[in-house]
Structure formats: C-alpha cells, structure tokens
Amino acid sequence: MPISARVAWETVQQPQTLRYITRGLLGFRIDGRLPPRFAQGETYRMRLMLFGFIPAWRHEITIVRLDDAGREILTSEHGGSVKTWNHHITVDELGPYRSRYTDAIEVGAGLLTPLVWAYAQLFFRYRQWRWRRLARTLAAQLPAGSA
Secondary structure (H helix, E strand, O other): OOOOHHHHHHHHHHHHHHHHHOOOOOEEOOOOOOOOOOOOOOEEEEEEEOOOOOEEEEEEEEEEEEHHHEEEEEEEEEEOOEEEEEEEEEEEEEOOOOEEEEEEEEEOOOHHHHHHHHHHHHHHHHHHHHHHHHHHHHHHHOOOOOO
C-alpha cells in the first residue's frame, strides 16, 4: 500500500475501517457502541447484513491479540453455521511510504466449510481491493512526507 506501516496500523485498528472495507458486500449492526479503536480482550457482537441490508446471522468477534510492536491482530470469531473464523492481520513496513497488509483466515463450518472457504476467498479479495482504495485516499490526504 502507498502508506507507511504506521498509518496502515493506526487505520486497521479502527472499527470504521472494517465498515469501509466490507461496505457493499457485508455490513453489520453492532450491539452497543463501537469504540474508536479495537482493544485486546474485548468481544464485539453484531448482526451481519448481506450487501449491507439483508439481515443474516449474529456474529461475534473477540480480539485475542492486538500487538502494537509486531503490528498484528488475531481474532477469534464465530456466528451462524460458521463455528471457527480465526483472522490474523499483519502490517509490515516495506519502505518509508509503503506497507503490506496481510489477512490469514482459518475457517471451520463442518460440512459447509468448503462453501465458507469459497466465500472467504471472494470476501477477502474484495476487502483487499477496498483496502488499497482506502490507502490511496489516505496517501492523497496526508501532508507530503507523512504517508
């Protein structure tokens, strides 16, 4: 991405970023209020909305690890027929104004696992595309030399 790892890391920790990168394919309604930033040990419960408006299943995300030094987040998630959705996010520095954002997912849904895996392939390709779009927008908005 055309932004520093610092900027990418600050951005990935904001729930509003999750809303942005999933918008269009998936939306969610949070039980309670979203904090300005995710926190280790916290659990967030929500109703997923397919395409942002079709009510789907209830989903739960627990932030298992949020490591500022290593720039990584590990979540344990589940909901509906998805029993396991463990998500590992890392942000790596590639240069002064370049970084790499990586998603790794472990899914488990019994007999539905192949379908959930196929959905995850589509979903994360879309998320990555939205992330790159967001990163370009952020880079354009930051003062020269701070991206």
